[in-house]
Structures are given as C-alpha cells and as structure tokens.
Amino acid sequence: MRTRGNELIVRYCEKLGTPSFSQYRIVDALSAFRRFHRFLLAECGKSGNIRNMRLHVAAVVLGFCFLQAIPATASLPFSTVFRGEPTFEMLVRKAEEEGWRSRPIGERMVLVGKSLLGTPYRSLTLEIDDRLEAPSVDFLGMDCWTFYEIALGFSRMLELKPSGYTPQDLLAMIELDRYRGGHCTGLYTSRLHFLEDWIYDNERRGLVKNMTVSLGGVPMRGRYLNEMSRYWRSSRYLRHNPSLVPVIRNMEETVASRTIYHIPREQVAAIEPKIRSGDIICITGRGPEGFTEHVGIAYRDGVGVLHFMHASKDEHQVMIDVALHQYIYRYRKFAGIMVVRPLDVSPGENSHLASVQ
DSSP: OHHHHHHHHHHHHHOOOOOOGGGGOOOOOOHHHHHHHHHHHHHHHHHHOOOHHHHHHHHHHHHHHHHHHHHHOOOOOOOHHHEHHHHHHHHHHHHHHTTTTOOOHHHHHHHHHHHTTBBBBBTTTTOSSSSSSOOEESSSSHHHHHHHHHHHHHHHHHHHHHSOOOHHHHHHHHHHHHHHGGGSSGGGGGGGOOHHHHHHHHHHHHHHOOOOOOGTOEEESSBBBOOHHHHHSSSSHHHGGGHHHHHHHHHHHHHHSSOEEEGGGGGGHHGGGGTTTEEEEEEEESSSSEEEEEEEEEEEEEOOOOOEEEETTTTEEEEEEEEHHHHHHHHTEEEEEEEEEEOOHHHHHHEEETTOO
C-alpha cells in the first residue's frame, strides 16, 4: 500500500541520490538525518497536518536513518580492501618503463596478466566482511574472476591519467567494473554476481562489447539459476544477512529470463582467428543449472596460437594454458565460450570517475 510517508521517502531518496563508497567518501548519517528532517517538516507543513503525520512517519524515519547509518558509520580498513601493495607498485613501474599506457586496452590486459603469472590461486577473496560490501583488490591470491578483473581494472587505470597511480585509483576501476551501474552501495546485492549479468551491465554502459552473437553464438536453452539462493549458507555475506536471499533469488530469475548466447565448443577452433589478445573468454557449462563455469583472458603468442590465460584452480596459480580450442575439451562439463571485448572508458564513465576522486 502506497502511503504519504512512503511517498515522502521515495521523493527524498530521489533528491539525495544513492550513497557511493567511491574513494571512501561515505555519506554522513547525522547530516542525512538532519536534511531528511528539514525535508519532512517542509512537506508536512504543506499538508497542514503535522501532528497526525508525525506518528505515521516515525517508524519510516527511524528505519531510513538506520539504513543510512550502516554504510555511514562503517568502513573497512585499507589492509582489508587492498592486499599486495608491493605487487601493485611493481606493475606501475613496469607499465611506466615499458609504455603500457600507449597500447590498446586488450594488449594492456595481456601485459598485466603475464606480469601476474605464478600468482597463487585463492578462492573467496571477495568475502572480506560479514556485512559490509566494498571494492577490494588482492594481489596475494586470485581466483578466475578476480584475475581478469584486476587485469582489466589496472589497464583502465592506466588510461585514466598519465602517472601518479595509487591503490585508490585501482579500487575506483574495480568499483566501476564489479558493481551494478558502477556504484557500490555497501550492500552485497550491489555486486554483479554472475558473469552473464556482468556482461549485460558493462555492455549497457559501453565498457565492453559482447562479441558472441557476431561470432556465431546460439541461444542457451532450458537454463535456470538458483545456486546462490539454494546454497546461501556457503556465502559469508548471506550467512550473516539471510534477509538478502530473496533479493539474490530475484536476481537469479532476472538473469535467467534473458536470452544468453554462447559459441558451442565444436565451433571454437573455426572462430579463433577472430578473437583478439585481451578478449575475455567466459567458458559455458552444459547446464541446466547456470550458464558459465570459468573465465580467463585470450592470449595470442608470437606464432599466432591463441592460448587461454587464467587463474587455474587445478594448477593452483595464474598461468598461460594450452590453445583455447584444446582447453575447452579438457573438462566434460564445458560446453562452449562467450567472447567479451573490453573497450576504453567512455566519456560518460570518465566523468563519473572524475567526480569520485
């Protein structure tokens, strides 16, 4: 039921905007309360019925202030959100000495990826807190997702400015890439948890181009998503915030309702010449639950062979593997690939980044 109090909350939130964790300048809870209080008084004054409305909106006000206070009064220490600073500094030195910034973004990604070869494989590196979600980077250990994500984020960072790179610059790129609409709200549900959703959101914002259909992709039929909501106890965030499980379930249904394309593995060898170094390769599964199983970066060597560069769980490290068309036959559960091409940051996203520095 839509009430006068609810309408005021909606109108106020539209004026205030969504709080962002960018660069850790988090909205102040007390200031937010005072602004909201003034807004309420003005609106109630217009209605001429302040006394009757006061009780009606009291619970809503308290709930609103409580939600504001969670991100406002809590932030994670730098040592939690950024690990492996010496590796970051090494990458910055190499990038400046070897002129990585002048290269196309795909080539930059390969250079970053090759510099991270041998990094230990480590899962659950994004599970850094019981309740608070924040952009994070871990150079000490990576899984398949964080490997390509760090390579992409570092490559974008080089484009942002000519020198003086800091960990905060990389964290801003991670936020741009990892979170829906490029903004972390401090909630677990603002993160893009599925590769298919990551592609959808980042392509919508002009950050990547999904090449799958143009390379002969076909629809993946009869698929559903329920792994996160079904096994929610395996997630640190969801164990401590079970009320988020229905939200995750809704996300799963939304993603599964879209038409998702892939290139069957029988066709990969034929289209390999059209894949570029630095393209992101999402490996699809046989289903019916889910769409993707793994992710990495395409790397074409000096003699033209297209390899799969990834953080390998089986080999326990970041590595350059065999040719892509061979790798996808290594495991029976692999069905094909999606090909996603990173793009340079659009002017609109550049403006967003400038606004959070």
